Amino acid sequence: MAELRTEEEQLEAIKRWWKENGTALIAGVAIAIAGVVGWNAWQNYQENQSASASMRYQHLVNLTDSGEIDEARSLVAEITDNHGRTLYADLARLIDARLAVETGDLDAARAALEGVIESSSRDYMQGLARLRLARLQVAAGDAEAALDTLARDIPAALAAQQADVRGDALQHLGRTDEARQAWQEALAVAEQRNQPIYGVQLKLDDLGAEEATL
Numbered sequence: 001m002a003e004l005r006t007e008e009e010q011l012e013a014i015k016r017w018w019k020e021n022g023t024a025l026i027a028g029v030a031i032a033i034a035g036v037v038g039w040n041a042w043q044n045y046q047e048n049q050s051a052s053a054s055m056r057y058q059h060l061v062n063l064t065d066s067g068e069i070d071e072a073r074s075l076v077a078e079i080t081d082n083h084g085r086t087l088y089a090d091l092a093r094l095i096d097a098r099l100a101v102e103t104g105d106l107d108a109a110r111a112a113l114e115g116v117i118e119s120s121s122r123d124y125m126q127g128l129a130r131l132r133l134a135r136l137q138v139a140a141g142d143a144e145a146a147l148d149t150l151a152r153d154i155p156a157a158l159a160a161q162q163a164d165v166r167g168d169a170l171q172h173l174g175r176t177d178e179a180r181q182a183w184q185e186a187l188a189v190a191e192q193r194n195q196p197i198y199g200v201q202l203k204l205d206d207l208g209a210e211e212a213t214l
Helices: 002-065 069-082 087-102 106-119 123-139 143-150 156-172 176-192 200-212
Strands: none
Touching (some): 002 087, 069 087, 087 123, 106 123, 123 143, 143 156, 156 176, 156 200
């Protein structure tokens, strides 16, 4: 009888505990389940968004390769509007800048590159956009602006290219000795990193040939 009474007391204690805490427990379980379901839904959404961005970017590449520039630039706007925080949006803007240069729309090219610099969360993509912007500025005759652009943060992986473009800007300003040093630095860094870099030796050779004719 004592054992039965003890079991009844335990049962009553459980009932009282459940009455006091059962609702909160159910709510906690429901919240946990909702959190798991919500996280999975969010993950699925992100994966679908990434897949969609990848498909649209591949279509952009195909349009670019086939020379359908108007359609390609329209698709760039769609990708950046719908997938603005993805790598594909950065790549799309870089393509847009190249297409704009090909059509002579330098203002649009500059805007596309500045868009990568301002909106990308990827240091490498920002650095690549700065390099291309600096080249554009040199070509437009604004070498001082190019030097300012090159003085901003550019990843070490792009150091050789950075030195190359800096040499272009310095040469444009008539600062020949500094240009030579920049191009020599570009070659040295490229060799150190085992990276190919094209045209720099030709620039140095041409610089030497010009000096020889003076």
